[in-house]
Amino acid sequence: MIVGILGGGQLGRMLALAGIPMGLRFRFLDPDPCAPCAQVAEQIVAEYDDPGALDRLADGATVVTYEFENVPAQVAQRLEAHARVHPPALALATLQDRLLEKQLFTECGIAVPDFVPVATREELGAAVTQLGIGDGLVIKSRRMGYDGKGQAVIRPGSTGILPVPDMAKMAVLLDAAWSDVSSHAENGGLIVERFVAFTRELSLVGIRARDGDTRFYPLVENHHSRGVLRSTIAPAPDLSPGLQDGAENHARAIMRHLNYVGVLAIEFFESADAAGKPVLLGNEMAPRVHNTGHWTIEGAATSQFENHLRAILGWPLGDTTPRRMCAMVNILGRLPRPEHILAIPGAHLHLYGKSERPARKLGHVTMVADAHDQLQGLIERAQRALPPDAA
Amino acid sequence: MIVGILGGGQLGRMLALAGIPMGLRFRFLDPDPCAPCAQVAEQIVAEYDDPGALDRLADGATVVTYEFENVPAQVAQRLEAHARVHPPALALATLQDRLLEKQLFTECGIAVPDFVPVATREELGAAVTQLGIGDGLVIKSRRMGYDGKGQAVIRPGSTGILPVPDMAKMAVLLDAAWSDVSSHAENGGLIVERFVAFTRELSLVGIRARDGDTRFYPLVENHHSRGVLRSTIAPAPDLSPGLQDGAENHARAIMRHLNYVGVLAIEFFESADAAGKPVLLGNEMAPRVHNTGHWTIEGAATSQFENHLRAILGWPLGDTTPRRMCAMVNILGRLPRPEHILAIPGAHLHLYGKSERPARKLGHVTMVADAHDQLQGLIERAQRALPPDAA
Numbered sequence: 001m002i003v004g005i006l007g008g009g010q011l012g013r014m015l016a017l018a019g020i021p022m023g024l025r026f027r028f029l030d031p032d033p034c035a036p037c038a039q040v041a042e043q044i045v046a047e048y049d050d051p052g053a054l055d056r057l058a059d060g061a062t063v064v065t066y067e068f069e070n071v072p073a074q075v076a077q078r079l080e081a082h083a084r085v086h087p088p089a090l091a092l093a094t095l096q097d098r099l100l101e102k103q104l105f106t107e108c109g110i111a112v113p114d115f116v117p118v119a120t121r122e123e124l125g126a127a128v129t130q131l132g133i134g135d136g137l138v139i140k141s142r143r144m145g146y147d148g149k150g151q152a153v154i155r156p157g158s159t160g161i162l163p164v165p166d167m168a169k170m171a172v173l174l175d176a177a178w179s180d181v182s183s184h185a186e187n188g189g190l191i192v193e194r195f196v197a198f199t200r201e202l203s204l205v206g207i208r209a210r211d212g213d214t215r216f217y218p219l220v221e222n223h224h225s226r227g228v229l230r231s232t233i234a235p236a237p238d239l240s241p242g243l244q245d246g247a248e249n250h251a252r253a254i255m256r257h258l259n260y261v262g263v264l265a266i267e268f269f270e271s272a273d274a275a276g277k278p279v280l281l282g283n284e285m286a287p288r289v290h291n292t293g294h295w296t297i298e299g300a301a302t303s304q305f306e307n308h309l310r311a312i313l314g315w316p317l318g319d320t321t322p323r324r325m326c327a328m329v330n331i332l333g334r335l336p337r338p339e340h341i342l343a344i345p346g347a348h349l350h351l352y353g354k355s356e357r358p359a360r361k362l363g364h365v366t367m368v369a370d371a372h373d374q375l376q377g378l379i380e381r382a383q384r385a386l387p388p389d390a391a
Numbered sequence: 392m393i394v395g396i397l398g399g400g401q402l403g404r405m406l407a408l409a410g411i412p413m414g415l416r417f418r419f420l421d422p423d424p425c426a427p428c429a430q431v432a433e434q435i436v437a438e439y440d441d442p443g444a445l446d447r448l449a450d451g452a453t454v455v456t457y458e459f460e461n462v463p464a465q466v467a468q469r470l471e472a473h474a475r476v477h478p479p480a481l482a483l484a485t486l487q488d489r490l491l492e493k494q495l496f497t498e499c500g501i502a503v504p505d506f507v508p509v510a511t512r513e514e515l516g517a518a519v520t521q522l523g524i525g526d527g528l529v530i531k532s533r534r535m536g537y538d539g540k541g542q543a544v545i546r547p548g549s550t551g552i553l554p555v556p557d558m559a560k561m562a563v564l565l566d567a568a569w570s571d572v573s574s575h576a577e578n579g580g581l582i583v584e585r586f587v588a589f590t591r592e593l594s595l596v597g598i599r600a601r602d603g604d605t606r607f608y609p610l611v612e613n614h615h616s617r618g619v620l621r622s623t624i625a626p627a628p629d630l631s632p633g634l635q636d637g638a639e640n641h642a643r644a645i646m647r648h649l650n651y652v653g654v655l656a657i658e659f660f661e662s663a664d665a666a667g668k669p670v671l672l673g674n675e676m677a678p679r680v681h682n683t684g685h686w687t688i689e690g691a692a693t694s695q696f697e698n699h700l701r702a703i704l705g706w707p708l709g710d711t712t713p714r715r716m717c718a719m720v721n722i723l724g725r726l727p728r729p730e731h732i733l734a735i736p737g738a739h740l741h742l743y744g745k746s747e748r749p750a751r752k753l754g755h756v757t758m759v760a761d762a763h764d765q766l767q768g769l770i771e772r773a774q775r776a777l778p779p780d781a782a
Contacts, residue, residue: 014412017408017411017412020408021405021739021740021741021742022729022733022740022741022742023726023744023754025430039411039416040411040431301737302739306739310733313729314730315729315733316730316733316734318733319737323715335414338414338704338706339707342701342709343707348412348697348709349412349413351412353411353414363414
């Protein structure tokens with residue numbers, strides 16, 4: 001039984017490592033001849049829109065899926081005509097566009113930060129005036145955003161002494177932001193979003209089976225630096241009652257709306273309402289297994305990778321119950337010595353077979369513990385065991 | 392970092408699946424071009440004693456190990472001259488000979504069933520007379536025994552009315568047993584062993600690091616049928632106090648004696664002493680990861696496969712604490728439909744990429760639960776979900 005996968009990065013590699021024990025074979029399409037998948041499975045080295053390569057990917061495959069959400073949605077649509085593709089191309093098309101994504105969040109009852117779509121430099125100025133700088137604004141490309149690329153931030157104070165901004169300084173800043181972000185926007189336009197004073201970022205990873213059965217892992221707490229995920233704590237500590245159920249209900253509504261099959265990840269901001277009660281605001285989604293779900297390999301009864309495969313193959317979903325408390329720390333840019341990581345109690349090392357490059361995700365470390373209060377110490381120990389710049 | 396492995400069966404495949412996430416690459420030597428390792432790593436297809444193939448296996452490998460204990464010990468000795476080999480060739484040579492193995496058990500304080508080594512048909516008759524038929528005798532080849540091959544059993548009553556055996560019947564039986572077993576014996580001779588009235592078979596999987604650090608998984612309970620392991624329950628239920636410590640002390644003594652590095656498995660008979668107190672008798676050992684340790688993939692903090700690799704690479708050993716109760720059921724001869732297995736709560740499927748053949752080990756199912764009393768029901772459910780002959 002062959003599973004075809006668009007994209008051959010670490011997510012695909014971990015899907016293969018989860019699926020090989022279940023008797024599956026994998027075939028990847030990725031233009032990079034050094035893709036991490038190549039060490040564990042067959043790889044077709046070609047562009048994502050190469051028709052012959054797509055035919056070879058789908059040939060004899062029981063199902064085709066993706067591990068990279070910036071595959072052109074048209075490619076998935078084309079594949080759907082002659083192969084089973086999960087998640088649906090509609091999900092890809094929706095989640096590739098921050099505007100459509102926010103509209104979907106809103107339709108499904110998920111609050112989002114205030115935002116205005118803009119198509120020109122002039123509209124950008126008008127949007128900033130309309131929203132006001134407040135606690136700050138984030139300018140994002142509608143399309144192709146990934147790990148903080150294609151974003152600019154306008155902070156209060158950066159345009160002169162508050163409360164009246166210096167309009168000349170503002171124009172310079174907006175020129176720079178427009179030039180920077182629109183270069184990533186591929187004619188898709190931008191959105192300007194009001195910065196949310198959030199307590200923390202939480203994310204939810206869930207799975208929907210072909211028969212509509214859904215399962216969810218617990219909400220996890222994520223820590224970013226310079227726009228890149230550094231660590232995840234699972235389950236999220238000190239979660240207010242009702243947040244997990246609320247997040248699951250939102251995710252279920254989205255999955256139903258998209259007729260979704262497979263793993264879906266949703267990133268939320270945890271903020272507070274007027275009464276100080278914690279609420280979730282939708283930030284963004286990924287139609288695939290997700291970095292904030294890597295802890296499930298050691299920390300849950302069934303990993304997100306195994307569950308994605310079970311879902312897209314029409315098999316029964318596995319138990320998502322967390323078994324232990326987990327901390328996940330990303331390895332960025334430089335490789336650690338394995339023995340330094342493995343000396344940490346409860347640590348497991350995951351390397352992706354990639355070469356060193358500044359800020360590149362090369363692997364992750366998962367550490368399990370019996371209680372949340374042990375995790376912070378383990379995270380710090382892992383960060384010390386990683387080379388400078390890797391943590 | 393390359394790990395060379397002699398043998399390319401399912402044990403090697405599971406070693407690779409455990410090691411690839413730690414950034415390791417694998418190279419296997421196995422004469423079977425359809426070996427299970429071939430789907431996940433590089434394979435040299437050649438006989439185990441092919442000098443050129445052995446050179447290629449060791450070339451650039453950080454360490455060489457084995458996943459199959461019937462590799463000629465001379466091969467491991469030859470490799471030791473120009474590569475790091477763990478476990479040592481001495482362990483292989485000792486464990487390939489039931490007589491040396493029993494002598495080692497005895498030296499290390501492990502009781503064994505009464506036995507007599509025999510080299511000829513005449514000595515076989517004398518040994519049977521010396522031991523008496525009692526509850527029965529097992530005749531085994533000293534070498535190359537595997538999954539019940541190379542064994543014959545003389546049962547009380549099979550030679551006429553007790554207590555006086557019919558000597559003519561006895562001679563016919565011993566002729567047949569001699570002919571059957573000695574055909575597997577490769578000039579290594581046989582041993583005749585008194586059948587032990589045991590309560591159950593328990594096994595211990597442990598790991599010794601290069602620096603002498605040792606770790607042990609809990610004793611597990613094994614169920615065989617027609618000489619082949621069918622299921623394992625981990626940890627073994629209702630274990631008498633002291634048995635785990637006793638087994639660990641025995642294993643530590645053996646590991647020290649052999650200057651052992653890597654995973655070692657020891658099978659024990661649980662029997663009762665004159666006062667009715669449970670005692671362990673040594674049955675046999677395997678110098679490798681072991682079928683009765685497969686449950687550790689889902690059931691322990693670190694799997695036997697990861698720990699074997701950590702040990703032979705000189706890395707710190709991982710936590711062997713069991714996380715849940717587990718039942719492991721072997722899949723023999725015929726392949727199940729994955730969805731039938733995965734519908735069982737807490738079940739995980741492991742297939743080895745092998746084609747169907749009567750009684751062949753094709754995979755295993757691991758089921759996790761919170762309490763021992765759930766496991767028997769899960770085992771029965773798995774056996775019903777397997778095709779007839781597969782359970």
